[in-house]
Amino acid sequence: MTCVSFPNRTDTLSVVVMAETMRAIIQDELGGPEVLHEASIEIPTPGIGQVLVRVRAAGVNPADFMNRQTGVFSGTPPFTLGWDLAGVVAAVGPGITLFEPGDDVFGLLPFPRGAGAYAEYVVAPPRALIRKPDALSFTQAASLPLAGLTAWQMLVETAHISDGSTVLITGATGGVGHLAVQIAKALGAHVTAVVSAQNAELARTLGADAIIDYTSTDFSRQVRGLDVVFDVIGGDYPLRALDVLRPGGMLISTLPQSLGPSRAAAAERGLRVAGVFVESDRLGLMQITELVVSGTLTPLIAATFPLERADQAHSFKGQGKVVLEVP
């Protein structure tokens, strides 16, 4: 592939003569952030059921850290990390009608086997993507899919929270948590946020009704009779969470592997437990995006790094989301 034109664009991307190779972040071995390095690799060609996206921003997630260290999702290196992307459709495979070159899109590559967004180009199934509204920057768009869909699939499609639901959210100012708080509030829930004292003000700004500082207070002694606990921490939190639920209440976790001991204890007490692994879902992402466009949901960008500084992005600690930018 040598040439792609974007006839409906007037900016600098209107005509792009594509090289045969691209910059990508790869790792040749498992390990810490230092194993991530830039390389020049071949630009993939979109086949049946694929579009080629010129990546403008790629979201960073803790699952990337785990994958980098263990290869749990991508196997043996070399491989390229990254599920969250926002960019411009550069080419479409045979029979694709959903998008055309020049369309601004974003989405979640199929989780967990579809990683590869830390690169200038990536192929994606079109139905993992949606059009990016102008109201969202590429950076904001890339911050949303994995964390937002996790919160959506847990709160809306698993716990079915609604107006008046009482929900406790741990890690409430982190990548998933800050979106979960806002989505729960948008659905009319009363939200108790479990955060460190330094993030209490941020949690209130996001909409939390009550705050518990986990550095000084055991949340399981502070509240009772809640409908839902949304946990992103694991450890002994799932077991402790059972104490704060009403009969029939539900514990939902982003860490299904942490739920072992709590499942039997919950069953004995008439409580429900569910662990969720996020799925790529364009309809869910559309609903999340509507909340953003209407001003109800705001992604919090903790920091941005250029693609070649993925190693620094993986070492950064902050609240909200970290995003790689690919100008």
Ligand SMILES: NC(=O)c1ccc[n+]([C@@H]2O[C@H](COP(=O)([O-])OP(=O)(O)OC[C@H]3O[C@@H](n4cnc5c(N)ncnc54)[C@H](OP(=O)(O)O)[C@@H]3O)[C@@H](O)[C@H]2O)c1
């Ligand atoms: N199953 C799935 O599909 C799925 C999807 C997304 C994420 N996840 C997992 O969910 C977890 C959270 O993801 P994330 O993106 O939200 O991570 P993150 O951005 O690192 O956020 C974690 C949050 O937890 C807070 N925290 C740390 N220790 C805490 C404690 N003991 N009690 C309460 N809060 C605490 C941190 O705040 P402080 O800095 O104040 O400590 C931070 O705000 C990760 O393990 C990730 O792998 C799973």
